[in-house]
Amino acid sequence: MxxxxxxxxxxxxxxxxxxxxxxxxxxxxxxxxxxxxxxxSTQPPAPASSPPPTAPSSPAAPSDSGASAGADAAGPGRCTAEGLGMSVKRGDGGAGQVYYELTFVNKSGHTCALNGFPGVSLIQRDGGVIGAPAKRDGASHGTTVLAPGKAAHVVLHTLNQGIADGGCWKRADYLRVYPPGSKEALTLRDPQIRVCGDRFTTTSVER
Structure with a gap:
């Protein structure tokens, strides 16, 4: 079929x-x-344009500015006799009071600080001390920071002749000053300071 x-x-x-x-x-x-x-496969296929994995970022290192801030927080060092200049001039007085302005100038290349009272004495040519060192007058003004070239001062106080008993001390050939905290002294020749009435004081350092 x-x-x-x-x-x-x-x-x-x-x-x-x-x-x-x-x-x-x-x-x-x-x-x-x-x-x-x-x-x-148990893992989904990676995209064709998938970027390579990146490592976790590490903590940022401290910056120099932070280190500087820490240094600044500690404060500047004390002004030394070697880094200071000194001058003295008679200031305004009245009613038998005599004042002298004793000025410190930072002649170093860095900022420093003065805090408290200086040691001030009148000295003879042979090195002997005239009278007694200046006594402290009033409270401390605290820390005074001096940038290079900047100045601070203290005020020396005595009396005019005849205002009080005690007469006048011999005129000094030198003024010897120990800056606050210093074991080294500054010396100024022929300071033109004469102390009378057994009154000789110094304030603490201030602007």
């Missing part, structure tokens, strides 16, 4: 299309069946 034979041939041809034929390419399913199940 021609029709039946033709149907049988078509069925046989369909069976050959499953990849077992020599002239047909094997389907993906057929390859999978022959090589075993495909391996699956």
């Amino acid at each position: 021609p029709v039946a034979m033709m149907s049988f041939a078509l069925v046989a041809a369909g069976c050959n299309d499953d990849g077992s034929g020599s002239d047909g390419a094997a389907s993906p399913a057929a390859h999978a069946g022959t090589t075993g199940p495909a391996e699956t």
Whole structure:
């Protein structure tokens, strides 16, 4: 029967299309069946343009300004006799009072500080002390900071002749001054200071 034979041939041809034929390419399913199940990844694929991971940033190092602030907080060092200049001049007085302004100038190249009372004495040419060192007058004014070239002062106080008993001391050849806290002295020649009435005092350092 021609029709039946033709149907049988078509069925046989369909069976050959499953990849077992020599002239047909094997389907993906057929390859999978022959090589075993495909391996699956548990990690999602990385994006194609993913940037490389960056290391965690480390804490910033302290800046120089912070270190300087710490240094400034400690305050400047004490002014030394070597780093100071000194001068004296007579100031305004009245009612028998005599005042002298003793000035310190910072001649060093760095900021320094003076705090408290100086030691002030009148000295003879042979080095002997005239009378007694100046006594402290009043309370301390605290720390006075001097930048290079800046000045601070104290006020020396005595009396005019005849205002009080005791007469006048011999006129000094030198004025010897120990800045506050210093074991080294400054010396000024011929200071033109004369003490009378046994009154000789100094204030603390101030502007």
